[in-house]
Amino acid sequence: MRAADVLGRVILVTGKEEFLGARTVEDVKAAVREHDAEAEFSDASAADLTLASLGEMAAPSLFSAVRCVVVRNLENLPDESVEGLVAYAGAPVEDVALVLVHGGGQKGSGVLTKPAQSSGPVTEHKSEELKPSDFPGFVAGEVRRHGATIDREAAVVLIEAVGRDLRSLAGAASQPDQRLPGGADRRGAGPPLLRGPRGGEVLRRGRRGLRRPRPGGAGGACAGRWTRAPPRC
Structure with a gap:
């Protein structure tokens, strides 16, 4: 905007x-x-x-x-x-x-x-309430806001793990480095998204489904970085 x-x-x-x-x-x-x-x-x-x-x-x-x-x-x-x-x-x-x-x-x-x-x-x-079929698109949009992409399968797993509260989904989508690619340990500690019985599946499928642009590619030099706040280029 x-x-x-x-x-x-x-x-x-x-x-x-x-x-x-x-x-x-x-x-x-x-x-x-x-x-x-x-x-x-x-x-x-x-x-x-x-x-x-x-x-x-x-x-x-x-x-x-x-x-x-x-x-x-x-x-x-x-x-x-x-x-x-x-x-x-x-x-x-x-x-x-x-x-x-x-x-x-x-x-x-x-x-x-x-x-x-x-x-x-x-x-x-x-600001209409989302239908079930709208949630993967919402997650994909939230991930794009932070300079990365996620495929539909990984988005569905994320929704199943977090639930359909939009604020929680947006928070999870804003921190994929901490919540998807790693951070869980054998005792079940670590980032909230990775706790519980679906944590291992989120890790495995999240690694495959999450894609970040390479530095210098589309989106600019800082598009490949992921921080708590949106990249400022």
């Missing part, structure tokens, strides 16, 4: 999958922060939002004109604030990224359609 994708735009984050919604919000913040290290960030509940408070959060400060405003629980937006929010969505401030987070469900669903139907630049990111 780039700054051009979020600044001067309204980002609707909808759906019941909390982890994916939170990931989208963090991606927006990261894009704004990369564009301007001194950008300011505001976080508010929709229940407390008024046209005046939205204007205050979107207004430039003495330190930076670039801002990211996150409004959570859009389903709780007061009726008297809907018109003002729709008006803002029709003409958002150029240097502001406004993120509206709706938790899914029927409550407040009518509020979602109004910004989306406005003439302004509005982008919706849906």
